[in-house]
Structure formats: structure tokens, C-alpha cells
Amino acid sequence: MTWWLVLRRSWAVDRFRTLVVLGLVLVQNAMFVLTAVGIRAVVDSATDRRPGAALAGAAVTAIAFALTAVGDFVQFQTRLDIADRVGRLEFDPQIQQMSAALPGLEHLERASYADRLSLVQGRGTLLAEGGWAAVDVVSSVIRVLATMVLLAAVHPALLLMLLLMLPAGALNALAYGRLGRAALRAAEDERLERHLHEVVTQPEAVRQVRAASAHGEVMRLATAAWQRASGIQVAASIRSAALAGAGGAVVVLGYVVALVFVVRLVATGQRTIGDLIMVVTLVGQLRSMIERLLYVVSRVLTAAAVTGPYRWLESYSRRAWRGGDLPMPDRLTTGIAIHDVSFTYPGAADPCLERITLDIPAGSVVAVVGEHGSGKSTLVKLLAGFYPPTSGRLLIDGVPVEDLQPRWRDAISAAFQDFGRYQVSLREAVGVGDLPRIDDADLVRAALDRSAATDLETRLPAGLETPVGPLLPGGVDLSGGQWQKVALARGNMRDTPLLLLFDEPTAALDAPSEDEIFTRQAHLSRTLAERFGTITVVVSHRFSTVRSADLIVVLDRGRLTELGTHDELMGIGGRYARMYEMHCTAYHGAARGDAGGVVATAGPAEGENHQ
Numbered sequence: 002m003t004w005w006l007v008l009r010r011s012w013a014v015d016r017f018r019t020l021v022v023l024g025l026v027l028v029q030n031a032m033f034v035l036t037a038v039g040i041r042a043v044v045d046s047a048t049d050r051r052p053g054a055a056l057a058g059a060a061v062t063a064i065a066f067a068l069t070a071v072g073d074f075v076q077f078q079t080r081l082d083i084a085d086r087v088g089r090l091e092f093d094p095q096i097q098q099m100s101a102a103l104p105g106l107e108h109l110e111r112a113s114y115a116d117r118l119s120l121v122q123g124r125g126t127l128l129a130e131g132g133w134a135a136v137d138v139v140s141s142v143i144r145v146l147a148t149m150v151l152l153a154a155v156h157p158a159l160l161l162m163l164l165l166m167l168p169a170g171a172l173n174a175l176a177y178g179r180l181g182r183a184a185l186r187a188a189e190d191e192r193l194e195r196h197l198h199e200v201v202t203q204p205e206a207v208r209q210v211r212a213a214s215a216h217g218e219v220m221r222l223a224t225a226a227w228q229r230a231s232g233i234q235v236a237a238s239i240r241s242a243a244l245a246g247a248g249g250a251v252v253v254l255g256y257v258v259a260l261v262f263v264v265r266l267v268a269t270g271q272r273t274i275g276d277l278i279m280v281v282t283l284v285g286q287l288r289s290m291i292e293r294l295l296y297v298v299s300r301v302l303t304a305a306a307v308t309g310p311y312r313w314l315e316s317y318s319r320r321a322w323r324g325g326d327l328p329m330p331d332r333l334t335t336g337i338a339i340h341d342v343s344f345t346y347p348g349a350a351d352p353c354l355e356r357i358t359l360d361i362p363a364g365s366v367v368a369v370v371g372e373h374g375s376g377k378s379t380l381v382k383l384l385a386g387f388y389p390p391t392s393g394r395l396l397i398d399g400v401p402v403e404d405l406q407p408r409w410r411d412a413i414s415a416a417f418q419d420f421g422r423y424q425v426s427l428r429e430a431v432g433v434g435d436l437p438r439i440d441d442a443d444l445v446r447a448a449l450d451r452s453a454a455t456d457l458e459t460r461l462p463a464g465l466e467t468p469v470g471p472l473l474p475g476g477v478d479l480s481g482g483q484w485q486k487v488a489l490a491r492g493n494m495r496d497t498p499l500l501l502l503f504d505e506p507t508a509a510l511d512a513p514s515e516d517e518i519f520t521r522q523a524h525l526s527r528t529l530a531e532r533f534g535t536i537t538v539v540v541s542h543r544f545s546t547v548r549s550a551d552l553i554v555v556l557d558r559g560r561l562t563e564l565g566t567h568d569e570l571m572g573i574g575g576r577y578a579r580m581y582e583m584h585c586t587a588y589h590g591a592a593r594g595d596a597g598g599v600v601a602t603a604g605p606a607e608g609e610n611h612q
């Protein structure tokens with residue numbers, strides 16, 4: 002229950018104010034009853050010509066009324082303040098932490114998960130306000146009940162007013178439930194619209210958009226997405242307003258009927274004028290009370306659009322972290338075993354990897370090859386623990402990988418073909434690969450060295466502290482290849498990994514740089530293999546690297562079709578042999594100049610060695 006959680010957090014953040022608010026809720030309700038009874042006493046005393054009693058009653062009523070008004074104000078402000086503090090200091094950081102610490106990628110790639118995340122992120126204050134609004138609901142209900150008791154004392158038939166609240170409340174709940182569901186439905190288009198705007202504003206993407214003269218089209222798509230999202234929300238608002246309006250009309254009708262009824266009681270002498278004035282006051286207030294009740298219920302329901310996703314995030318992060326407490330080994334002894342692993346992307350119809358079985362001995366270098374879309378990167382993501390296999394098991398030294406999470410992630414160094422361009426200092430852009438040691442300049446230099454990128458530090462005006470990226474004050478932009486080297490160095494920050502993953506990490510580099518990097522990485526892999534039994538997994542189009550691997554894994558449409566060393570696979574004469582030969586033919590053809598008008602930019606000396 003979110004309101005209970007909010008109260009507990011508020012208590013932890015500010016005990017005094019929490020007590021003030023809860024105390025005021027009780028006092029105000031007592032003062033409210035006193036005001037109503039006081040008004041009746043004043044009027045009846047005046048009617049009976051008892052001026053002293055009338056004056057005393059007026060004084061008590063005025064004080065009770067003043068206390069109610071001041072209490073309302075203080076309570077409202079204090080509650081807003083606590084909700085804001087709890088939202089910003091407790092919920093927002095927790096939400097950020099839960100989202101950032103999720104071990105896999107499913108929450109970012111499955112649309113329904115991403116929608117919930119986008120609804121809850123940065124909405125901690127709304128969540129806290131929703132919790133306090135629930136306290137408001139309780140307070141408003143107490144006030145309405147007190148009113149009903151006072152009305153019943155005048156005539157029990159007035160209790161029928163209570164019945165009117167049920168349809169009004171139900172209509173309002175429907176109205177706001179509809180709004181919450183619309184927010185969730187619109188979230189996907191809102192995300193799309195934000196993404197398309199990023200595409201036309203972020204330097205990396207905008208170049209391609211400009212080159213294709215697609216700016217207008219992207220903007221049209223963004224506008225269409227915005228219109229769909231806003232259409233969903235506007236339609237839901239109109240329907241909700243109609244429902245809430247119908248609820249209000251029911252209440253007003255009851256108000257009029259009640260007044261006519263009491264006037265008749267007074268006219269027939271069954272009740273006093275004091276009773277009439279009290280009923281007029283109470284019923285008049287009842288309307289605003291019910292409106293307030295409906296308003297606070299609406300706040301709770303609006304917050305429910307966030308509480309639902311918040312609850313989901315909590316339970317999802319608990320499930321995602323179901324890993325055991327097993328300690329991480331310091332070194333691999335047997336290696337990684339993949340047993341009958343299949344994997345289907347969230348929301349996808351067909352599996353992307355099917356029944357892969359593979360033993361990777363500790364200390365080995367494995368190359369994964371296959372056509373585009375054959376599942377190479379997916380296999381790498383599974384090894385990194387970004388996704389759990391849909392079926393089958395992944396064992397690290399005989400231990401299921403999920404029992405080692407999240408520590409397994411800390412034992413991995415990885416560089417991918419898609420890389421982030423973090424616009425911070427060079428030191429931070431590399432150091433973030435091992436966050437606890439981000440300030441260790443020597444470690445950052447060693448990572449740059451392992452990635453053949455030491456020249457970056459010497460070329461940049463302020464060395465490691467140079468801001469990289471054009472958006473920073475004094476920032477220096479890097480070339481595509483330099484950015485890739487930064488990403489590679491980031492992947493090399495950890496100096497004692499048990500698994501090195503390289504998924505086409507040099508695609509943006511020229512052949513000599515690529516050659517130098519692979520020579521260094523090969524040396525690094527061997528050193529780490531000896532010391533820690535570290536396994537290296539490389540996805541590469543570079544056959545000189547592939548052929549020197551201890552084990553080559555050939556994937557074809559998600560299935561493992563061939564497995565062995567270069568010589569073994571060439572001996573089989575299957576897919577690998579054909580790929581290798583095609584590569585050599587294309588390469589030599591290009592080198593001879595029969596590339597059909599395509600200028601070959603990589604010469605034999607630039608890194609390829611096929612024999």
C-alpha cells in the first residue's frame with residue numbers, strides 16, 4: 002500500500018512535521034463538529050432570547066472556525082512540503098537506483114516495460130503526494146461521517162444523502178481510472194516523439210538525417226506521434242470530465258432535496274431554526290466536502306498511474322536480482338558452459354538463438370562468426386548476463402550465472418560495436434568503465450594503452466582532463482575512430498576481468514589502428530588467461546583474428562552449425578571455409594583493383610593476413 006509506504010518514509014525524513022499533519026487532521030475534524038454544533042447553539046439561544054449563551058456560543062464557534070481554517074492552511078502547506086521532500090530525497094533516487102541497477106536490458110527493450118519506466122522516472126513527488134492524498138481521503142471521509150451523524154441527529158432521513166455519494170464517487174473513480182490508463186497507452190507514442198526529436202537534435206544522428214534530407218519527414222513522424230499521444234489523452238479527459246460532471250450533478254440534486262425537506266420540518270415545528278441553519282451550513286459544506294473528497298480521491302487515482310509502475314519496478318528489480326549469494330571466483334578454472342540455451346527477445350515471435358550447447362574452456366580465446374543477424378551479438382549479450390536465457394543454462398565454473406549476479410557483471414570487460422559518446426572529461430569517459438576507480442588516472446592511462454589510444458591524452462589540450470564532446474564548454478570533439486578508441490579503453494578499465502567481450506569493437510577504425518589494437522588485445526588476452534583463466538570472446542569480421550582463436554563458433558540463423566579451430570573448420574569445408582574463402586577472394590580481388598569501380602582503401606599491409 003503506497004500510502005503506508007509514504008507515511009513510513011515521511012516519518013523517517015521528518016518526524017515532527019509528519020506528527021503535526023496527522024495531529025492537525027484529528028484536531029480539525031473535532032473543530033469542524035464544534036463549529037457546526039456551535040452555530041446551532043448560537044441561533045437557538047438568539048431565538049430563545051438568551052444573549053449571554055448566544056455570545057458564548059458565538060465565541061466558541063469563531064475560535065473553532067478559526068482553528069479549522071488555520072489548521073487547513075498549515076496542514077496543506079506542511080503536507081506539500083513533506084511530499085516534496087519524500088519525493089525528491091527518497092523516491093526519485095530510489096527509482097533511479099532501481100532502474101540503473103537492473104542487471105539486464107529487457108526493461109529498456111520491451112515496450113511495455115520501457116513505458117512503465119518512463120511513467121515513473123522523475124515522478125517521486127507525485128507518488129508521495131498520492132500517498133498523502135490517501136491520508137486526506139481518510140480525513141475527508143471522517144468529516145463526511147461526522148456531518149452525517151449531525152444530520153442524522155436532525156432527522157435520520159437526511160442520511161440518504163450518504164447514498165448519493167456512492168454513485169458520485171464511483172463515477173469519479175471511473176473518470177480518473179480512465180485518465181491513468183490513457184497515460185499508459187499514450188506513453189509509447191510519447192517515447193517515440195522524444196526519440197524522434199533527439200534524432201533531429203543530436204549531432205551523431207542529425208548528420209544522417211540531413212544527408213538524407215529527412216528532417217521534414219522525421220518531424221512529421223514526431224508530430225504524428227505527439228498527436229496520437231495527445232489525442233488519447235484529450236479523448237480520455239473529455240470522457241472523464243463527463244463522468245465527473247455527472248457525479249457532481251447527482252450531489253447537487255441531493256442538496257436541494259435535503260434543504261426542502263428540513264424547511265418543511267421547521268415549518269411544522271418539529272425542528273428548530275438552529276437545526277435548519279446547522280443543516281444549511283452542513284449540507285452547504287457537504288457539497289464542498291464531497292468535492293474535496295472526490296478531488297483527493299482523484300489525486301490518489303492520478304498518482305495510481307505512477308504507483309502501478311512504481312510497484313512494478315520494485316517487484317521487477319527484486320525478481321531481476323534473484324541471484325544467489327555465491328562469491329565470485331578469483332579465477333576461472335573450468336570455464337563457461339552453455340547448455341542447450343535458447344533465447345527469444347522480449348516481444349519477438351521467434352527465437353534468436355536456438356539450442357546452443359558449447360563448452361568454453363578457461364583461458365581460451367573464442368571467435369564468433371556468422372552472417373548479419375545470425376545471433377552473434379545476442380550470444381555476447383547472454384554471456385554478459387544482459388539477458389537470462391529463455392531456456393537452457395549458462396554455467397560459470399559450474400555455477401548458474403544467475404547465482405553469481407550481479408557480481409558476474411563486475412567480472413566482465415566489454416566493448417561493443419555501438420558505443421556511447423559520453424560528453425565528460427577524457428578521464429571520466431574512460432574511467433566510467435570501472436566506476437569505483439574513475440579518479441585513478443594511472444588506471445585510465447593503462448586502459449588507454451591497452452586500447453592503443455595513448456596518443457589521445459597527448460593530443461588533447463588538457464590531457465586526461467580535456468572535456469570531450471562539442472556540447473561542453475571548451476569541449477573538443479573527437480573523430481568516430483577516436484570515440485571508438487575511448488569506448489574500447491572504457492571496456493579495458495577493469496584490469497582483472499574473467500571474461501573479455503569484444504563485439505566488433507574496431508568497426509570505426511582504420512586498418513593499421515585495428516591491427517595494433519588486435520595485437521595488443523591478443524597479448525592482453527593471453528596474459529589474463531594465464532593469470533585468471535580469463536576467457537576472451539571476439540565477434541569480428543577480421544579473419545586474421547578469427548583464425549588465430551582457440552575455438553571458432555559459427556552461427557547460422559541462431560543455430561550453432563560449426564565448432565572448432567580454423568584448421569578443423571577449413572578441413573570440414575563447410576560454411577566457415579566458404580566465408581573464409583569468399584573473404585580472401587574479395588580481398589585479393591580488391592587488392593588487384595577488380596572491385597568494379599569500388600576503391601579499395603585497405604591494402605595488404607593494413608592489417609589482413611590470410612594465410
Ligand SMILES: Nc1ncnc2c1ncn2[C@@H]1O[C@H](COP(=O)(O)OP(=O)(O)OP(=O)(O)O)[C@@H](O)[C@H]1O
Pocket residue numbers: 110346347349353371372373374375376377378379380
Ligand atoms: N533488442 C532486440 N529485440 C528484438 N530482436 C532483436 C533485438 N536485437 C536483435 N534482434 C534480432 O535478433 C537477431 C540476431 O541479432 P544479433 O544482433 O544478435 O545478430 P548479429 O549476428 O550480431 O548481427 P550483426 O552481424 O549485424 O551485428 C536479428 O534478427 C535481430 O533482428
